[in-house]
Every structure is written in C-alpha cells, then in structure tokens.
Amino acid sequence: MDQLWTAAPLVALDLEGTGGQDRDREKILEIAVVPLAAGRPEIGGVWETTVNPGRSIAPRPWISPDLTGTILLTAPPLEDVTDDITTRVHKQILIGHNIGVDWRLLQRHLPDLEAVALIDTARLYKHLRPAAERWSLSRLITQYGLSDQVRALAPKRTPHRALWDAVAAALLLPALVQDLPGGAATTLAELERIAGLRQQPAAGQTTLEF
Template identity: 60%
Template sequence: MADGALWTHAPLVALDLEGTGAQDRDAEAILEIALIPITAGRPSPDGAYTTLINPGRRIRQRPWISPGLTNSALAAAPRLSDVEPLLHQRLSAKILVGHNIAVDWRLLHRRCPTIKPSGLIDTLRLARHLHPGLREKSLTALIERYALTDRVTDLAPGSRPHRALWDATAAALLLTALVNDLPNSAALGLNELRHVSGLPMQDDPQPPDAAEQLPLL
C-alpha cells in the first residue's frame, strides 16, 4: 500500500499483549494476546481475536500481571505454538497499532519471529506529539480524557483495563480520537500518520532499560 494513501485505508490492526515482564529477560512469556482490525478508522469487533496463552510453567503473581491471569486459567489455555500460525496470518504485512507498542512488538518478535508486520503506529507517541504538556498519558487516562471508557467496555464485553482485549480496543479507539485532533485529519495520509506516530521496525528488538520495563497502561 502506498504511504500517500489515506490512513483509513491502511491495513491496521490494534494489538495488545500481557506478559510476565521484561524482568524475566530471556524467560519472558506471553500470557494473553488480543488483536482487533481497524477498518475505515474504526475497530472491527467482529474480526477481533483474543486468547490466554499457556506459558508452559507456573508464573509468579506480580503487581503488573493482570487480574485473571492465574496459573489455573493459563494451564487450560493453548500454547503459543498452537496459535502462532493464526497470528502470522492475521498480523504479517499489517501495521500494528498500540499504546507503547514497542513493548508489545519486542515480546511478540522475540517469541514469534516469523511474524512480519509492515509497520508500527504508537498512540503514546501520537499523544505526546499532540499534548506535550500533558502529564498523564497512560492508556486508561487518555481514554478517560476522550470520554471513550464506556465505548471501550461496550466493544470489549467481559474484559477490563489492563487485559489484552480491553487495551487493544482502547488503542484502536484512541488512535482515531487522536487523529481527529491533527490538522487536516479528514485527509490525513498514512505517510503523515507514520511521521508523527510511527516507530522503526527492528530486526532484533532489545529488552528496554529498567525505567521502561513495564508497559504504560
């Protein structure tokens, strides 16, 4: 797809992962994943996919591990190898959208290196561009600022903040809300959106520094 095309025509997929944390380094595991296509600037819940992931080991309950991601729940979930073919089909050649997407992409690329998206769009970077003086730029704070909390909950029934489906849906809705604050938003091209919110693709993303280890939620 040409970068000069409208951003609403781009093959965008909102993505969120929940994991054990970068503190686990090489043993860091994906515990939950959700993706939701963005069509014409809107999330498409009918095309959403979410699942828990069995990490193949017991996990410690840490403060950043989302409620519900218990050892008993994860034990009944599929292994990552079972769902990787579907993820490859749904994510390769797509542009991944997320809040602090570098954290999700680093873990996804490490665990599923065959998945090859065509780009990354970071709603956190876009929020910083639009609101440089705003102190609180977490996903939940921005969703509240744009009065989208109820809409996210409607589109992700049974989910909650800091779970993969809720956060992926929130990122999809937040992207459009932020884009609408950009000049000439109705005619915004993909190339322009990438300029203000895109992140470079890295062949071998490295774990973040200690100050960046936890996802910004």
C-alpha cells in the first residue's frame, strides 16, 4: 500500500445505534456510506437508510431526535438492506470518526463482512494533537472550518445522523492529512500506520486493537 492515499478507493461509514449499554442487544438505527474519489466525497455514490430495530427505542442523548419512533417503525428491517450494505462495505477501506465503534456494531449483526482496512479520523487527530482533550466530530468540523461544506453535502441532516457524520468524516480526513508532515503526498501505508485499527480474528470474529 505505497500508493498516495488519494489514489485509494476509500469509503466513509457511519452507523447510529441504540447504544453500547445494550451490549449484544444493541440495534442499528441508521447507516450511511460515502465513497471518496481523489480524497473527496463522491456524493453521487452516497447511500443512506434508516433501519427498523424491531422494538421501541427509549430516547437517549446520543440518538438524534429526528430518528423518531414513527420513522424507525416504517424503515426497512436490517435483513432487507443487508445486500445493499454488503455491496458498498464488504472488502473496502473504511474510514470514520471512531470507526471501531461502528465496525463492531456492524459486524455484530453482519459477521461475514470484511474490511481491507479501518482508518479512524479520531485516532489521526489525536496523533496530530496528542495534548487535545476533546475531539468530537462536530467540534473538529467547526475547528477546521468545514461546517458549510457538511451542510451543503448533507442538507437537512444534523450531527448524530449517519449521513452528516459520514460526510463530516469524509471531509475531515483530507483536512487532517494536510497537517501531516507529508501533506498531500502522504501514502496510504503511512495513513494506515498512523490512524489504522488492526483487525485480529478471535473466536471466529474480528476484533479491533486500538
């Protein structure tokens, strides 16, 4: 993987779920996929869907109020969109903010999915700013002056909606890469070394080492 990172076919991924407190019962509520071309979001290839969790969901601070019970009740169940997810995610180089959280949830429900690599924009930011105490996606989007671009590419979406977060991660990545010593000349191998999560199979499933 010594090619420039912009030459790689990357895919930004974000999931919204019921929350880690549900453990093995955590449900997917929404998913968005944003492919990148030449290091920029390729909006023509964007895909998003809400997902019917099959049960009522209590309000939580991390669940967008836009994801109402009515919207989720009329959304397709996960099995109806599994083929769409597989087509867009399986054996791709995936990026996201705290991507390990999204990947664990996705693999919990679709364990046959594989990723070529997982690149975490939160991990990349912490590499660049090791003293930073806060690195939420919405905070970094404001810090890097990307708010207008996110709104333009994800209209009518807000933080904690899958499309907003996926588009935000796709825009944040090149901004962060510019702060690396190699800048635009950064290779995919270097990016994966700095911000990648190692996948290690255990007990028949993929786990992530941070």
